[in-house]
Amino acid sequence: MSQNTPSSRSIHFAIVALFFAIGFAPAVRAQEGPPNAKSETVTVFAAASLKNVLDDAKNAMLSKSGAKFVASFAASSALAKQIEQGAPADLFISADTDWMDYLAGKNLIKPDTRTILATNSLVLIAPAASPVAIDLKAGADIAALLGEGRLAVADVKAVPAGKYAKAALENMKLWASLEGRLAQAENVRAALALVSRGEAPLGIVYGSDARSDSNVRIVAAFPADTHPPIVYPAAVTANARSPGAAASLLGFLTSSEGRALFVAQAFGPPD
Secondary structure (H helix, E strand, O other), X not given: OXXXXXXXXXXXXXXXXXXXXXXXXXXXXXXXXXXXXXXOEEEEEEEHHHHHHHHHHHHHHHHHHOOEEEEEEEOHHHHHHHHHOOOOOOEEEOOOHHHHHHHHHOOOEOHHHOEEEEEEOEEEXXXXXXXXXXXXXXXXXXXXXXXXXXXEEEOOOOOHHHHHHHHHHHHOOOHHHHHHHEEEEOOHHHHHHHHHOOOOOEEEEEHHHHHOOOOEEEEEEOOHHHXXXXXXXXXXXXXXXXXXXXXXXXXXXXXXXXXXXXXXXXXXXXX
């Protein structure tokens, strides 16, 4: 006689249903709700001059909380254009307000997250072994120090470091004598490299960049009133894939621990 009665089949199906409920329901529930910010990897688009400090921040966050981020470094102008074209950035950090304003005007950042992370200075550099010296003031003859070489700068039309350099040279009545003697690079780190490798006798970079490379030395600093304030605004992008994690990273960078990392790399505090 068969044991497979209607009653036994009902009990069998009930047991199977209970097994699936116990065995698989937790896995489904684990995918519900907001993502854990610590488990997400944030993509940061950052000005080239921030590489050292963000490398330090990456190590600090990983050891402290396990949070991770990846960074793409380039000229602020290039990064802003990439974000405009749909590049997947969660956080943008510019080396000037112009390119942050550019994205803000296109509704591509979250305005309530915008903040200033740090400031910087502008300096004239030479290879470490170079004996050149100059009193950097209006009318100073930088051109004479170049000899047959060129002055390394970032692109003066678009890249923040280059725009600051042009403004300083114009205000000090030096632009006319140097405009035709420039070696323009795609970003400030590329300009630094030209001097570091001895391919240019002089260059204009940020103070933090100069202090990051032992192959160059600071010849003189440009007076702060000769160029617009050098500031680093940051904001979560409007199309961020991980906005919560990006906001957490921004919170770390503005914390006392984060500020200390900027100071250690020769950046100034936000005004």
